[in-house]
Amino acid sequence: xxxxxxxxxxxxxxxxxxxxxxxxxxxxxxxxxxxxxxxxxxxxxxxxxxxxxxxxxxxxxxxxxxxxxxxxxxxxxxxxxxxxxxxxxxxxxxxxxxxxxxxxxxxxxxxxxxxxxxxxxxxxxxxxxxxxxxxxxxxxxxxxxxxxxxxxxxxxxxxxxxxxxxxxxxxxxxxxxxxxxxxxxxxxxxxxxxxxxxxxxxxxxxxxxxxxxxxxxxxxxxxxxxxxxxxxxxxxxxxxxxxxxxxxxxxxxxxxxxxxxxxxxxxxxxxxxxxxxxxxxxxxxxxxxxxxxxxxxxxxxxxxxxxxxxxxxxxxxxxxxxxxxxxxxxxxxxxxxxxxxxxxxxxxxxxxxxxxxxxxxxxxxxxxxxxxxxxxxxxxxxxxxxxxxxxxxxxxxxxxxxxxxxxxxxxxxxxxxxxxxxxxxxxxxxxxxxxxxxxxxxxxxxxxxxxxxxxxxxxxxxxxxxxx
Ligand SMILES: [Zn+2]
Ligand SMILES: [Zn+2]
Numbered sequence: 001x002x003x004x005x006x007x008x009x010x011x012x013x014x015x016x017x018x019x020x021x022x023x024x025x026x027x028x029x030x031x032x033x034x035x036x037x038x039x040x041x042x043x044x045x046x047x048x049x050x051x052x053x054x055x056x057x058x059x060x061x062x063x064x065x066x067x068x069x070x071x072x073x074x075x076x077x078x079x080x081x082x083x084x085x086x087x088x089x090x091x092x093x094x095x096x097x098x099x100x101x102x103x104x105x106x107x108x109x110x111x112x113x114x115x116x117x118x119x120x121x122x123x124x125x126x127x128x129x130x131x132x133x134x135x136x137x138x139x140x141x142x143x144x145x146x147x148x149x150x151x152x153x154x155x156x157x158x159x160x161x162x163x164x165x166x167x168x169x170x171x172x173x174x175x176x177x178x179x180x181x182x183x184x185x186x187x188x189x190x191x192x193x194x195x196x197x198x199x200x201x202x203x204x205x206x207x208x209x210x211x212x213x214x215x216x217x218x219x220x221x222x223x224x225x226x227x228x229x230x231x232x233x234x235x236x237x238x239x240x241x242x243x244x245x246x247x248x249x250x251x252x253x254x255x256x257x258x259x260x261x262x263x264x265x266x267x268x269x270x271x272x273x274x275x276x277x278x279x280x281x282x283x284x285x286x287x288x289x290x291x292x293x294x295x296x297x298x299x300x301x302x303x304x305x306x307x308x309x310x311x312x313x314x315x316x317x318x319x320x321x322x323x324x325x326x327x328x329x330x331x332x333x334x335x336x337x338x339x340x341x342x343x344x345x346x347x348x349x350x351x352x353x354x355x356x357x358x359x360x361x362x363x364x365x366x367x368x369x370x371x372x373x374x375x376x377x378x379x380x381x382x383x384x385x386x387x388x389x390x391x392x393x394x395x396x397x398x399x400x401x402x403x404x405x406x407x408x409x410x411x412x413x414x415x416x417x418x419x420x421x422x423x424x425x426x427x428x429x430x431x432x433x434x435x436x437x438x439x440x441x442x443x444x445x446x447x448x449x450x451x452x453x454x455x456x457x458x459x460x461x462x463x464x465x466x467x468x
Contacts, residue, residue, distance in 0.1 A: 096210045104210075107169070107270075110263045117255035126249055126261030131268055132305075137164035138273055139305050139332040146173045146225060147180040150320035151336060152347040159230050166234055167241040168269045171209075174235045178221040179214065183277075184317055187292035189369070194277040197293055205278035206270075242266070272304050280310035287324075288315035289362060289433040291369030296328075306330030316355045320348040324356055362435040371442035374426050378417055378447055384454035386415040402452050416451065419444060 141161035144150040153161070162173045170176060179193055188195045193214055194204040208214055217235070219226045226232060234241070249257040284295025294314035301308025301323065309322040309330060323330030339345045354360040362370070387401050417425070422440045430436070 095212050096207075097212050097215060098210075100215075101210050107263055108267055110259060111267055113259045114256070114264070117259045119260050120253060120256045122253045123256035123260035126253055126257055127265045127268075130245070130249075130261060130265040134164060134168045134265070134269055135272065135305050136332060136335055137161055138168055138170070138269065139307050140336055141165035142170065142173055142176045143180065143307065144320055144322075144332065144336075146177040146222070148318055149224070150318055150349050151340075151345050153345045155228070155230075157344055158228075159234075162231055162234055163241045166238055167245040168273075169239065169242040169266055170270070170273065172217070172231075172235040172238040174219065174222045174226055174231060175217045175238070177225065178218050181221050182218075184314070187290070187294065187314065188281065195293075196278055196281050201278050201282065204281065205274045273307075275300055276304060276307050276310060280308060284308070284311065286311050286431045288312065288358060289366065289370055289430050289435070289439075290314040291362075291366035291373075298328075301329060305332040305335075307332070312351075316351040318349050319351045321350050324351060358432060359434055362433060362438070367435055367438050367442060370430060370439045371446060374422065374429060374439060374443035375446040375450070377425055377429070380447060380450035380454055383415045383447075383451045387451070387455060398455055402455055417444075417447070 142165045145153065145158070145161060146165075165173055165176070183192055183194065186192045188197045190198055192198065194208045196204040199208070226235075246258060246262045249262040251257075253261055280295055280297055280300055281293040282295070284297030284300070286295055288311055290311060292314060294311045296311045297308040299308065300310070306322050306329065307313075309324065309328050312324045312328070313319070313322045320336055321330060321333040322328075323333065333348075336345055336348055340348055352360075388398075391398055391401055419440060422443055423436070426436055426440050426443070430439070433439075
């Protein structure tokens with residue numbers, strides 16, 4: 001009690017125990033110069049509600065109502081005032097939507113029907129053409145345009161991109177963009193919708209799509225596109241483009257056209273796209289410190305038209321170019337450049353020289369996530385126990401230990417890593433960055449906070465203690 005009344009310690013305790021400020025509502029990526037305003041993003045009114053304050057159906061009803069009021073008769077430029085209902089953070093509905101799994105499985109099973117339909121050269125040609133055409137629509141449409149606004153285009157080409165992208169049967173462009181913007185905002189944290197680090201490879205590759213909590217579209221996160229009636233129409237009839245293209249394949253080449261031309265290419269597109277969510281966060285090299293597990297993988301880049309340069313992309317998300325070196329093949333970007341010669345797309349964003357040279361300073365969010373990873377390499381409970389035994393054996397009090405812990409970075413308390421040790425560990429763990437000192441300082445601060453908390457508040461007894 002006497003200890004707690006000490007002014008210095010009280011300040012330290014206040015710092016340790018003070019509730020953390022909630023992060024500002026930021027539906028888009030703001031790191032590395034990718035600001036919402038600069039990219040033409042709207043700033044929607046976001047009202048976060050406690051978890052579970054709406055049931056699933058009520059949430060959808062509320063959203064539809066807001067949307068109808070907003071775009072009825074309105075121009076495309078009119079921005080929506082959509083109330084976000086914090087859908088992505090709702091863990092209440094973590095069950096699988098089995099009815100939606102069925103068509104997905106049927107598309108896969110349908111590929112086997114080639115045994116009966118036969119395989120014609122015409123159907124194989126359709127399969128190849130549809131794969132590359134729709135892969136372009138996925139990377140240039142779903143991803144670089146609708147999720148990141150990495151370039152500008154006309155309303156007509158915007159619709160063509162959306163239609164072609166949706167013909168790959170990966171849900172609506174608005175759904176895709178909301179999930180992807182959410183992914184960048186929470187990459188490889190517990191809130192990420194598809195993080196191999198937290199949920200495993202299979203979940204991040206495919207299973208996450210079928211969980212009810214990921215089904216709804218938080219239109220506040222795509223208010224810049226939800227104001228276009230034609231995109232909302234595609235959102236409501238999301239399978240229509242896929243059905244239309246499937247019908248066209250059947251008309252051109254009969255059953256082989258449908259099975260080989262459409263189904264085979266659709267399944268290949270599924271898994272090529274999904275590999276970016278799963279494998280591109282597991283296998284490959286990290287050129288940039290991004291605070292997440294994104295990697296550059298040349299093999300993935302080849303069959304996804306450039307999407308495999310995923311670490312580059314996480315480092316500078318608003319860029320239309322994802323291969324940052326001349327040898328990093330990025331076919332989507334080459335196609336976009338070719339389209340820009342004809343005035344079909346324009347204002348292609350590219351990374352600034354500082355980013356290309358990896359000389360940029362990191363954003364505060366990336367620094368914090370990276371510092372957390374560094375601090376996580378050391379066990380605060382072990383350090384606290386070592387300090388406690390030092391306190392028992394020496395003249396030092398817990399208060400002295402705490403104050404020294406906080407103010408003397410050079411002091412060698414048992415098991416507490418020095419700044420040099422943290423720096424050396426950081427150099428081993430992370431790619432080159434100008435912000436390494438900031439990361440190390442913050443990691444030490446976090447470690448001191450954790451150890452300090454354990455020193456003044458003993459950990460609760462675990463029920464797992466062995467019974468005598
Ligand atoms: Zn990613
Ligand atoms: Zn992205």
